Amino acid sequence: MCQFVETIRIKDGVAMNTRYHIERLNKTRNHFWPSSKPISESELLTDIPQVMGLQKARVVYDASGITLREYHAYTIRDVKSICVVEDNRIDYTWKSTDRKVLTAQRDKAPKYDEVIIIKNGKVTDTSYTNLCFYDGHRWLTPDTPLLKGTMRQHLLDEGKIIASPITKKDIASFEKVALINAMMDLGDLILPISSIDFTPLRI
Numbered sequence: 001m002c003q004f005v006e007t008i009r010i011k012d013g014v015a016m017n018t019r020y021h022i023e024r025l026n027k028t029r030n031h032f033w034p035s036s037k038p039i040s041e042s043e044l045l046t047d048i049p050q051v052m053g054l055q056k057a058r059v060v061y062d063a064s065g066i067t068l069r070e071y072h073a074y075t076i077r078d079v080k081s082i083c084v085v086e087d088n089r090i091d092y093t094w095k096s097t098d099r100k101v102l103t104a105q106r107d108k109a110p111k112y113d114e115v116i117i118i119k120n121g122k123v124t125d126t127s128y129t130n131l132c133f134y135d136g137h138r139w140l141t142p143d144t145p146l147l148k149g150t151m152r153q154h155l156l157d158e159g160k161i162i163a164s165p166i167t168k169k170d171i172a173s174f175e176k177v178a179l180i181n182a183m184m185d186l187g188d189l190i191l192p193i194s195s196i197d198f199t200p201l202r203i
Contacts (some may be wrong), residue, residue: 003062003097004028006150007182008045010055010071015045017182020150025061028094033063045069056183060097074183082126082177083109083197084168086118092125092146102127102146114179116171116196117146123166129181129189132161133174139186140164140174151180160186171196 006025009016022041029036045057049071060068085108090101106127109115116131117124122144125131130152132139141152143163155161171177172193179189 002032003060003067004095005061005097006044006057006059006095008057008059009074009151009183010048010057012052013048013050015048015057017150017154018044020153021059021182024095024148024150025059029061029063031094036063037065039065054183076184076189077113079113079179079189079191081112081195081197082114082116082191083112084118084171084199085109085115086168088120090117090119090124090146095147112197118168119144119146121167123168123171126179129179129184132178132180132186133166133171133193134176134178134190135174138162139178140166142166149180150182151185155180155186168198172198 006021008018008021018041022039022044026038044059046069049055054074056072056074058070059066085105087105092101105115105117114126116126123131123142124144124146130141130145130149132141139161141161141163143165145152156163174193176190176192178186180186
């Protein structure tokens with residue numbers, strides 16, 4: 001049976017952006033199991049540890065509903081080097097617990113901390129985050145992400161980033177790149193464009 005997952009940022013005991021997570025969860029369940037009953041936002045998380053600092057909540061679900069909730073302390077990964085990889089067949093539309101298609105991209109470039117995945121010439125995501133690029137005035141995010149992340153949508157709704165077509169050739173024109181996901185806000189992990197190796201690695 002297919003299983004899917006939501007990763008939720010818990011800051012000082014408070015869950016962040018839960019509306020976006022529950023919307024995606026129910027959209028996924030409705031797509032794969034149209035007769036499933038929607039899960040309410042109050043059901044998403046229970047017994048959140050009331051501790052200071054950053055925690056990661058991992059919620060696994062399937063046709064039967066939520067099957068697992070677990071909480072762990074979270075530390076942002078240290079990323080200093082990024083390589084561009086290409087795969088025109090990759091698909092990760094739904095946030096599945098099966099991440100083999102993403103880890104396979106990461107495994108292509110073991111000498112680098114992370115990869116930027118190019119699909120049909122367009123910038124998508126890294127193996128675990130959405131992307132934002134700073135052009136000196138604005139933060140732009142690719143309009144072709146593999147996964148429409150909750151932090152990405154939150155930042156779009158807040159007007160802090162703008163969705164735009166971004167190709168591999170466009171990357172060099174930017175000043176900085178930011179990695180964002182449910183656990184990392186805009187500004188938590190920013191690198192200079194010079195940290196990216198533009199020579200693409202293919203399957």
